[in-house]
Amino acid sequence: MNVRPHTAHSHPHPHPHMARPGESAHHATPDWLLMFRKFMRHGTSIASFTPSSRFLARMICKGIDYDKAQCIVELGAGTGPITKELFRRAKPHTKLVVVELDPDFCKRLRARFPHADIVEGDAAKMDELLRERGISQVDHVISGLPLPSFPAPLRDSIIASAHRTLGPDGTFRQLTNMPFVYWKLYKRYFTDVRFKLVPLNLPPAGVYVCRGYRETAAVV
Numbered sequence: 001m002n003v004r005p006h007t008a009h010s011h012p013h014p015h016p017h018m019a020r021p022g023e024s025a026h027h028a029t030p031d032w033l034l035m036f037r038k039f040m041r042h043g044t045s046i047a048s049f050t051p052s053s054r055f056l057a058r059m060i061c062k063g064i065d066y067d068k069a070q071c072i073v074e075l076g077a078g079t080g081p082i083t084k085e086l087f088r089r090a091k092p093h094t095k096l097v098v099v100e101l102d103p104d105f106c107k108r109l110r111a112r113f114p115h116a117d118i119v120e121g122d123a124a125k126m127d128e129l130l131r132e133r134g135i136s137q138v139d140h141v142i143s144g145l146p147l148p149s150f151p152a153p154l155r156d157s158i159i160a161s162a163h164r165t166l167g168p169d170g171t172f173r174q175l176t177n178m179p180f181v182y183w184k185l186y187k188r189y190f191t192d193v194r195f196k197l198v199p200l201n202l203p204p205a206g207v208y209v210c211r212g213y214r215e216t217a218a219v220v
């Protein structure tokens, strides 16, 4: 697949991690097919048979104060539709860290975002991974992880790990392909949960924007 590189003309503040002109990524397998194969093979740890649309990517990245943000972390980037939108919006001073468990997705992300910090690792160890990089606080966590289909202890530890690094005004942003269904679930973890519907995604999708972690949330 041919990815058109962003140039200085396409955005007034190109993030240094974006592919530069001439740096394009060619992949024999299209993103949708790679995602579909991973879904068929790994099921619930992927939980989506197609990458997020640009409408969903835009929605999850919307409302962030990019002038203020010093560090944004993306969890479960897959083939990188949200990564692309994030890097398009982020200012050069913002540190972006992308955590993805699957080595094939990491390979693709590294080819596509050659200057990005793509971490092949487990989102549940997010605070450790960040500590290794000298990062003690994060402004926003953007999660493409299929949290509802994870076993409760894993989900607990991922959200708790994100909470340990998020600053007081930080947001935890979670995408979903089942609008409204998991509102109660996220309310169990956060005091303030807002939902934004993305009808143009296939299937219709949405984003939970969560603040205020409940210390009593974890079931373990």
Ligand SMILES: C[S@@+](CC[C@H](N)C(=O)[O-])C[C@H]1O[C@@H](n2cnc3c(N)ncnc32)[C@H](O)[C@@H]1O
Binding pocket: 045, 046, 047, 048, 050, 051, 052, 075, 076, 077, 078, 079, 080, 081, 082, 099, 100, 101, 102, 105, 121, 122, 123, 124, 143, 144, 145, 146, 175
């Ligand atoms: C539903 S896909 C989302 C992909 C992409 N963000 C998108 O919107 O198209 C979920 C992704 O989470 C990754 N993932 C699953 N468990 C993970 C974990 N424990 N740590 C990091 N990534 C994980 C999967 O490999 C997959 O790429």
